[in-house]
Amino acid sequence: MKSIVEKIQEGLYVIAIWDTTWKSYNNCYLVCLDKENILVDTGKAIQSQELIMALDNIGIDKEDISTIILTHGHWDHAGCISIFRDAEIFIHSSDLQLLGSKEQKAVVQLNTDMGTIKGVPYKWVGHHTPGSIVLYSNYHKALFAGDLHCFFGEETEGQYIVGEWTEIREKSLSFVKELVQTENAYSEYKLDEYFQGLRFISSLEIDYLCTGHGMVLKNDIGKYIEDLLDIDLETNN
Numbered sequence: 001m002k003s004i005v006e007k008i009q010e011g012l013y014v015i016a017i018w019d020t021t022w023k024s025y026n027n028c029y030l031v032c033l034d035k036e037n038i039l040v041d042t043g044k045a046i047q048s049q050e051l052i053m054a055l056d057n058i059g060i061d062k063e064d065i066s067t068i069i070l071t072h073g074h075w076d077h078a079g080c081i082s083i084f085r086d087a088e089i090f091i092h093s094s095d096l097q098l099l100g101s102k103e104q105k106a107v108v109q110l111n112t113d114m115g116t117i118k119g120v121p122y123k124w125v126g127h128h129t130p131g132s133i134v135l136y137s138n139y140h141k142a143l144f145a146g147d148l149h150c151f152f153g154e155e156t157e158g159q160y161i162v163g164e165w166t167e168i169r170e171k172s173l174s175f176v177k178e179l180v181q182t183e184n185a186y187s188e189y190k191l192d193e194y195f196q197g198l199r200f201i202s203s204l205e206i207d208y209l210c211t212g213h214g215m216v217l218k219n220d221i222g223k224y225i226e227d228l229l230d231i232d233l234e235t236n237n
Helices: 045-058 093-098 101-106 166-180 191-202 221-235
Strands: 003-009 012-019 024-033 036-040 067-069 088-092 107-110 114-117 120-124 133-137 142-146 208-211 216-218
Touching: 003 045, 003 208, 003 216, 012 045, 024 045, 024 142, 024 208, 088 093, 093 107, 101 107, 133 191, 166 221, 191 221, 208 221, 216 221
Parallel strands: 036 067, 067 088, 088 107, 142 208
Antiparallel strands: 003 012, 012 024, 024 036, 114 120, 120 133, 133 142, 208 216
16 A cells, blocks of 8 residues: 655654545544644554554554544544554544444543543534544644545655645635535535534634645645635625
């Protein structure tokens, strides 16, 4: 498998594992805060060895992972949780049913719309799945968006995935503009929840937009989120 391990800044890494079936990256993030090694999402079960190797390249054994936070319960984000036997695993209660019966017994359920997990604040958004959350590392000024907003199907030719990605931004803006114009788009794609999630994100100071799939954006994140929100305003005015 093709994967990219990139240091975003001190104590923050992206592990982007190429999915040959979907032709997209499944992104996981290692967040090191104080004595906690937090893994945000875990990829598919079939990618477990690739994930372990990526962590090893960073200098982290799987036993060193103390906490796993799932942005949602889909198998491409929660597939490897069983290999981290020493980690405390968190998922929003509304997504519990997306896990297998064994995994359901091993996780800690989040039962509030907002809170903090091991120093990392979370916010329920409920767009992509009933229990989807976003996370924010104030220390790193990084927003972990899960699949609220991502760049599925995009690929980079080099061994880097963090950047400004101007063309990718424009492409995604065009996609959202077209999507909102389709019939019943707001109800079918839960766009009210999507834009509500973006409005919450827009209130944060973000240097890095860490998505569930594909590119990690840096610089001018606030302007990019405003441009996305403007599409909603233009559509409903």
